[in-house]
Amino acid sequence: DGGITQSPKYLFRKEGQNVTLSCEQNLNHDAMYWYRQDPGQGLRLIYYSQIVNDFQKGDIAEGYSVSREKKESFPLTVTSAQKNPTAFYLCASSISTGFLRGTEAFFGQGTRLTVV
Amino acid sequence: AQTVTQSQPEMSVQEAETVTLSCTYDTSENNYYLFWYKQPPSRQMILVIRQEAYKQQNATENRFSVNFQKAAKSFSLKISDSQLGDTAMYFCAFIALFSGSRLTFGEGTQLTVNP
Numbered sequence: 001d002g003g004i005t006q007s008p009k010y011l012f013r014k015e016g017q018n019v020t021l022s023c024e025q026n027l028n029h030d031a032m033y034w035y036r037q038d039p040g041q042g043l044r045l046i047y048y049s050q051i052v053n054d055f056q057k058g059d060i061a062e063g064y065s066v067s068r069e070k071k072e073s074f075p076l077t078v079t080s081a082q083k084n085p086t087a088f089y090l091c092a093s094s095i096s097t098g099f100l101r102g103t104e105a106f107f108g109q110g111t112r113l114t115v116v
Numbered sequence: 117a118q119t120v121t122q123s124q125p126e127m128s129v130q131e132a133e134t135v136t137l138s139c140t141y142d143t144s145e146n147n148y149y150l151f152w153y154k155q156p157p158s159r160q161m162i163l164v165i166r167q168e169a170y171k172q173q174n175a176t177e178n179r180f181s182v183n184f185q186k187a188a189k190s191f192s193l194k195i196s197d198s199q200l201g202d203t204a205m206y207f208c209a210f211i212a213l214f215s216g217s218r219l220t221f222g223e224g225t226q227l228t229v230n231p
Contacts, residue, residue: 042223
């Protein structure tokens with residue numbers, strides 16, 4: 001079945017450590033996104049990518065990094081520079097071209113990151 | 117850059133009644149799509165309804181309909197005959213048709229349907 005998979009579901013990190021969240025899709029989507037969700041706040045865009053080997057910063061990119069070496073994969077690294085990394089992280093993918101952008105974006109089930 | 121604003125952090129409605137969630141957006145684009153997504157307690161995002169900006173007719177999907185006012189940059193969601201399963205966080209979202217591929221969400225509205 002086609003879909004988008006995030007792993008792990010829960011992740012614990014010690015302060016000062018980098019950690020990488022995985023996002024894989026087999027929907028043949030060009031566009032992929034990372035969002036952060038905090039209690040009482042909406043989905044804030046961290047990074048997005050429209051095509052392989054290219055990505056753009058969103059609204060809260062500081063302390064995060066991404067790569068897009070394959071169409072199917074868009075991993076997010078939370079670095080030690082991120083001051084408050086404890087949050088729920090959502091990955092999404094969609095068709096990126098023209099009128100097909102109006103089709104549904106598919107979301108993973110999220111990763112809950114906790115700094116201990 | 118576009119912004120999406122949802123001014124109602126929380127709303128509640130009695131079962132079987134009608135409720136309207138508000139969304140405004142700001143953009144210089146003329147061609148775009150607008151969406152309402154639902155996030156139930158499972159946190160899985162579900163598309164509720166979408167609207168093409170170039171269509172004047174408001175979109176409807178069963179009990180869900182929108183009131184799209186392009187000049188006012190307003191995009192509200194009406195839920196009729198509310199059901200307990202409608203309890204969720206609702207997000208309004210925007211994507212331009214041609215420039216970039218940034219999918220922007222609002223802050224969300226937590227809707228509670230009471231029995």
